[in-house]
Amino acid sequence: MDVDLIFKIAGIAIIVSVLHSVIKQAGKEEYAWLITLTGVVVVLTMVTRLIWDFFSTIRVMFQLP
Amino acid sequence: MNVFQVAVLGVVCSLVLALIRRERPEMGVMLSLAAGAFILMLVAPRAVGIMLVFKDAAERAGVGSTYLGVALKVLGIAYVVDFAADLCRDAGEENLASRVELAGKILILVAALPVIEGVFQLIQSLLS
Secondary structure, eight states, rough: TTTHHHHHHHHHHHHHHHHHHHHHHTTOOHEEEEEEEEHHHHHHHHHHHHHHHHHHHHHHTTTOO | OHHHHHHHHHHHHHHHHHHHHHHHHHHHHHHHHHHHHHHHHHHHHHHHHHHHHHHHHHHHHOHHHHHHHHHHHHHHHHHHHHHHHHEEEEEEEEHHHHHHHHHHHHHHHHHHHHHHHHHHHHHHHHHO
């Protein structure tokens, strides 16, 4: 759980958006959306893991159920 | 975890967000969510110390620990609801944000019920 997680997410987001527009220019629209979808899924798993850790620390700190 | 690292992280994330929000808004929302959670997780261990100080002060002052527990729970609920509502608003979902806030208010009321009952009983005993 280090700060590079944030930069990893930022990197994936930038790469996916660049790839999307490049491939869209190349005329392969459906592949562009495929790449965007995989990027979103990967980032989503990373973010949910981070959110789970965040909410568990909050739960411990405030003794929430 | 000093304040400069937190500030740098916030600035860098908002710069990256400025770049990707125009192209991929959904990625932008996820990145802002991750950055917000991460910044606060860096500070969380320090906040536990604050909680302990309050707990000791409450015990020494003789205040019932139930009241402190309820206050802590309400603080936690308010904080989490605020985090989620701001995120929904950030993603452009004003409606969802107010729904989350309403649910949070109800949960806070539920958590604070024992204290409210205590106050009513106190008033009754004073009047009678």
